Amino acid sequence: MSRGAAAALSAALLLLALAGCSSAENNMAKTDQDSQKDQAAVRVDEQPGTVYYEIFVRSFYDSNGDGIGDLNGVTEKLSYLKELGIGGIWLMPVNPSPSYHGYDVTDYYGINKDYGTLDDLNKLTEAAHKLGIKVIMDLVVNHTSKEHPWFKEAIGNPDSKYRNWYRIEAADAQVPADGAVGGNPWHPYGSVKYLADFWEGMPDLNFDEPAVRSEIIKIGKYWLQQGVDGFRLDAAKHIYGDFASTINTDEVKASNRKWWQEFRSGIAGAKKDAFLIGEVWDSSVIIAPYLDNALDSAFNFDLAKKLLSGADREQNPDIAFSLGRIYDMYSKASNGKFVDAPFLTNHDQNRTMSELDGNVDHAKMAASLLLTLPGNPFIYYGEEIGMAGMKPDEAIREPMPWYASGTGTGQTTWEALLYNTTPKTVSVEAQQTDPDSLLSHYKKLIAWRNELPALRDGGIAELSTGNPAVAAYVRAANQEQVLVVHNLSAAEQTVDLTESGKASGIAFSEIARASKDGAKLDGGKLKLPAFSTVILQ
Template sequence: MKKLKLPHLLVLSALLMTAACTSPAKIQSDSGTQALQEAKVSEWPRGVSYEIFVQSFCDSDNNGIGDIKGMTSKLDYLNELGVEAVWLMPMSPSPSYHKYDVTDYYGVHPDYGTMEDFKEFVKEAHKRGINVVIDLVLNHSGVDHPWFKDAAKNPNSPYRDYYVWAHKDDPITKGEGKFTGDDSHNTKHWHSVEGSDYKYYGYFWGGMPDLNYDNPKMRQEAVNIGKFWLEEVGVDGFRLDAARHIFTDDRQEDNHKFWEEFRSEMQKVKPDVYLVGEVWADAKTVAPYTKGLPALFNFEMSWAILKALKEGEGDSLAIKHDKIIDFYSDVNPDFVDATILSNHDQNRIMSEVNGDMNKAKMAAALLLTLPGSPYIYYGEEIGMQGKKPDELIREPFIWDVKSKDDCRTTWVKPEYSTEQTVAPVAVQEENKNSLLNHYKTLINLRNHSKALTYGDLEPVNAANKAVSAFVRSKDGESLFVLHNVSGMPASVKVPRNLEGYKGVVFQTNGAELKKGQVMLPAYSTLILKK
């Protein structure tokens, strides 16, 4: 039986505001303007990625639902933004809008288009240097999947052992028994089948029964699915949904081993396959997963950044990030730290900061200057808002004013991201001080900086709780970064060992260096070089 152990940042310059990711980033210095790096130095998976909910992104056929052809038509927008990969939420056939209850692991939902449409998207993305990562939902299937439908009605089905079953009188289904570090006995995880004396295990809800990875045949099914998308379709990797829940919480070592085996199998067909895992936990819990899943989302830093913005205290951010990096490096020195501000399961960052544009820009500045390989949730770059339930954090992307927006989806009526609360892309592109152009500038700067893309992190004590200060260094390039995350001005004396940092690389809101003092107005950033 699977899983259960019984019984147990203003901007760089006006020129850079609209610069494409292929142009060199510039340094503003006392001697004028010079190139930071003439050529782009970031290389995915260390570059910036972009998460897309296909249903809300762009509708090409005016049926109200975003689709693959619409997404293909916006690849130039993503290229100009400077991202080097997209992560696509599930696209396989499913009865739900979110499509995490998969009914065919080898198909594309007809609302989104055809497999040929998707292959064309992958080809066009690759032409632009954009990698493609798809959501792979291996923890569970949908109840409408042919495997489960047959297993539920026939105890002798060849697919019966693809799922986890227990008799309705088994103590575990009644919330009885004790399992250290595990809540598999929680009655909410066990679900009845009409006319049967057995219940099935579904960690998230009854519509998504967990798959049984104690079954070698099921493990092989997972390998076959992954190889299909890599070999036949040409994707570059996978975001592994619910990676922590392949086995129950008391079997974390089995989880780690499973992902190591899965990675090994994927590398047989694509040696450089990219795997990024979803493990909602602190760094100590996440770290062991980095052997099998060399990229993992850094939820802990996303929580820390939000806390800093809400409290106006950023002095511990670099220290915390440095400790997290140490945890991961001890297990896998080559891990990829997938940093985020929010994603499709979290309230949007703009709503969390109550629509404060200064805080939203500061969030972007922190994300794109701290270590890691950042992910941007679609619409984050234009300030889309949203709070749970989930449909309302996945609202339609706003491309233009409604009379001109032939791409906007209508599958759900937005309550948070409307033209009254969010300036469309077309409007923001024309405003050099917009959030969108702020993102473009920071991404461009990062893409042309070895220090910001690959550099080590050295926290700096600025002797001011409002200021997050740190040094990023790589291959002779060293940058001193200071952020004032509060609504009050701050002054920081440059430490003696950093007095050589005098060239201004990036500044917002009038931040400046004056006679050894860094003057940081509210919500401002200053980046200095030697």
């Protein structure tokens, strides 16, 4: 499952595997060339990947007509997700909570009544598994809601067994006040104050308390026994990272890593292969230690910026080179066991289409980049139809538009629309049968990924074309190697692959997939229509 081995394919070996010969030399060189390909393939340590889909249940699909999305609604739309090509779904918080978003939990063993029941979740996981779709759920354990019974008892009773489950200090205690996410993280309550880094309504749990750690492991095991396949771990680096002055110190990083290792070990009895992906919103250097027998993945925030910038500026974001270096680091930290998690935007960020100023061609190219990279790509619900949205948060979590009329069975209505007010163009129904729609493009690229082992499971190595509008990289798996070439610009581009970068020739002799008509390979010269992607074998 190592990415490092794939990333560490030597440039020389890859280029030899790519190198072609003149017609007079073809027969003589073919045996050596095949041998070199085999050598390269042997060095590829595959990592099976799938495409995940992030769902805000409240906004997705309403099964009972109350205007609020629910778990049965997700179950009803599994066929849509399967048709899209999705292999896994991430459910944003489904536990009881006083907020619309659910990131302040009041009962870790319950289901938000707006969303249904535990039985509904069980039906969803069973139905998803029958379709080959995994289900992971948000696990928010850095903090609870201030309405959680634990906190209510802890803050109201100094003798409560829960008192030490939170960080509660005397009102005049001298403590660091530089919150890791900005502002003073301490909030007054009578003669005391409590730590709540993100918001006063989300008091932080104290993981120095053994009972807290034991309880969180118990919670993790409980949900795995209910049938979920793993967890998206909210605020994973803030378990011990409360203050700006200490969050990236060796001590805090080590404490965070140790806790997630303990969690991983603790839940193993419930599901040995549980998928753990953390929100570690930081650089690859900070992320790497979390992959040491703790998390399988952490979202690649730095890469997301590169993908969006490349699509927006119509210039090669040079992702293969940077990923190679990152994967080397991750492989060393994880002993070869990690899965990258590329994405474009998520529920905490302005939506992709808004970041790209509504340009559908740019959105298609961002999707093409994302869906031809290693790991488990994550798609935020509605991204595939071009939903727009800019902060505040409610506006980036608007109801999913299913119908061209804007209304219909299952359409959620809990929030008034601010951005997605044109269902005649931005809705599933409007795009479902349009072969040129953004939705059709997503389906196409995901299908390529599911069909080609190198795109789904392979490593990555850069290939320079010398053209700033063209991004190219090799994806290599045991069964095959493919060359991915993107024309990010509005103009047709021709790339001379025989002269590109360090390679003197090209072994890839045919176009296996093309996102647009008009792509042509002739004598090592590849013609690419505007805003198009080509896969060569």
